[in-house]
Amino acid sequence: MLTPWIPFEWIVALRFLRQGQLQTLFILAGVAIGVGVIVFMSAILAGLQANFIRRVLSAQAHIQILPHPAISRPQTSTHITANQTELVEAVIQPPAQRTQHIDQWQTIVSQLRSLPGIAVISPVASGPALAIRGNSSRGVSVIGIDPSLHYAIVHLDEKILRGRSALTGTEILIGTDLASDFGVDVGDKLRISAANGASSILNVSGIFDLGNRGANKQSVFVTLKSAQTLLALPGAVTSLEVTVTDVYAAETIAQRIAQLTGVEADSWIKNSAQFFAAISAQSTANTAIRFFVGLSVALGITSVLVVSVVQRSREIGILRAMGVSQGQILRVFLLQGGLLGLGGSMIGCLIGISALLLWQHLMRNPDGTAMIPIVLNAMLFIVTFGLASITGLGAAVAPALRAARLDPVAAIRA
Numbered sequence: 001m002l003t004p005w006i007p008f009e010w011i012v013a014l015r016f017l018r019q020g021q022l023q024t025l026f027i028l029a030g031v032a033i034g035v036g037v038i039v040f041m042s043a044i045l046a047g048l049q050a051n052f053i054r055r056v057l058s059a060q061a062h063i064q065i066l067p068h069p070a071i072s073r074p075q076t077s078t079h080i081t082a083n084q085t086e087l088v089e090a091v092i093q094p095p096a097q098r099t100q101h102i103d104q105w106q107t108i109v110s111q112l113r114s115l116p117g118i119a120v121i122s123p124v125a126s127g128p129a130l131a132i133r134g135n136s137s138r139g140v141s142v143i144g145i146d147p148s149l150h151y152a153i154v155h156l157d158e159k160i161l162r163g164r165s166a167l168t169g170t171e172i173l174i175g176t177d178l179a180s181d182f183g184v185d186v187g188d189k190l191r192i193s194a195a196n197g198a199s200s201i202l203n204v205s206g207i208f209d210l211g212n213r214g215a216n217k218q219s220v221f222v223t224l225k226s227a228q229t230l231l232a233l234p235g236a237v238t239s240l241e242v243t244v245t246d247v248y249a250a251e252t253i254a255q256r257i258a259q260l261t262g263v264e265a266d267s268w269i270k271n272s273a274q275f276f277a278a279i280s281a282q283s284t285a286n287t288a289i290r291f292f293v294g295l296s297v298a299l300g301i302t303s304v305l306v307v308s309v310v311q312r313s314r315e316i317g318i319l320r321a322m323g324v325s326q327g328q329i330l331r332v333f334l335l336q337g338g339l340l341g342l343g344g345s346m347i348g349c350l351i352g353i354s355a356l357l358l359w360q361h362l363m364r365n366p367d368g369t370a371m372i373p374i375v376l377n378a379m380l381f382i383v384t385f386g387l388a389s390i391t392g393l394g395a396a397v398a399p400a401l402r403a404a405r406l407d408p409v410a411a412i413r414a
Contacts, residue, residue: 009328012319013335020308024340027304031344032351034297035388038290039352039380044359045286047374049279053247056275057268059210061122061153061241062250064271065108065257066264067100101125101236108240108261115260117244117253122149123237125227131174131220132191133182140178140220142192144227153243156208156221162186163206167223171205175216179207192220196232294387298395301340305333305399309406316406326404333400334393341392345385353381 017024102108109121125144130137147167151157157165161176163186172190184190186204193199202222210216228234244253250267257265269276309316316329356374363371 009331030300032347035348036351063242065240119243120152122241127231130193144224159208172202173221177216301395309403330404337396338393341389345388
């Protein structure tokens with residue numbers, strides 16, 4: 001007599017799987033390898049993508065809000081004769097080259113803080129200037145920041161090679177290449193002269209390396225108030241740097257900011273279109289790999305169960321003659337597919353985790369850090385585990401329907 005907590009379908013399904021041990025082991029191995037590949041490739045590509053994003057966005061804002069460029073207005077020149085005035089030509093006169101600033105930026109900041117998805121907003125005052133040391137001079141870009149806000153966007157404090165990242169009104173941070181050109185170090189003085197004639201003598205408090213030679217030569221950082229004074233921008237800013245909680249939603253949020261405030265908002269997706277296209281192509285390739293691996297797993301389960309139906313046609317006919325319903329036969333083979341997918345996905349997840357830990361241990365940079373930082377995300381395993389189980393169940397539908405529709409008399413005589 002069957003115990004009430006073990007349904008008939010489970011007993012038959014498990015017995016069929018035990019009888020075909022070799023087939024069961026092969027399909028479990030196939031499912032496990034497929035799931036292991038999906039887990040390994042997904043984690044590696046996700047880590048690679050996150051590493052690229054981190055390297056690119058740790059040195060720039062997700063969204064940059066800029067003032068609208070000055071409009072070039074056409075001017076007409078005329079020629080006056082004795083009888084009439086003639087229009088000779090229209091000349092487009094470019095506007096005077098001066099630092100543009102954002103009007104009423106404090107109001108815009110207040111509006112941005114009400115938008116969902118905004119993480120940090122940092123005002124910046126920047127402009128061209130001349131760095132002077134003795135008889136040497138270099139053109140630089142002076143960037144005035146509020147360190148407490150800006151370091152949450154651009155992790156400049158993590159890129160300091162010598163000195164400290166703290167800034168006061170009499171201090172400046174310079175790049176390692178500019179420091180090498182001038183032969184200065186922490187504690188030395190540097191004169192910064194703007195185009196308007198204003199100049200300041202500042203102490204070098206820190207030397208950074210942004211990983212870009214051009215930026216290390218041209219970018220210097222001072223406090224926001226120092227830059228506003230030097231660039232003749234009393235209380236004004238030239239841009240607002242914004243970070244968002246979801247970096248892939250930056251363009252959508254930038255468009256919403258532009259509509260709300262009327263300013264120009266450029267996201268990193270727009271400014272780095274080629275890089276974003278490469279990231280998108282990588283995600284598409286990852287999805288394609290998972291799809292085809294999952295398809296091969298499903299076909300493997302289907303083929304094994306089809307063979308099982310053919311081999312057990314007589315047993316199925318006898319069961320049907322004993323009063324077992326079509327629905328029960330259907331559930332027997334669906335259970336087999338589900339159990340194969342479930343068992344294979346569990347083994348595959350363990351294989352994937354082991355391969356990832358081995359990869360992280362062996363593949364190292366010369367300095368000993370991981371070549372590709374990998375985070376074992378529990379959601380990856382949960383989703384893979386669930387999809388593999390569902391794939392096994394779906395792969396069993398066709399064989400199960402075939403088994404349920406067998407004619408008992410024909411099956412027994414076969």
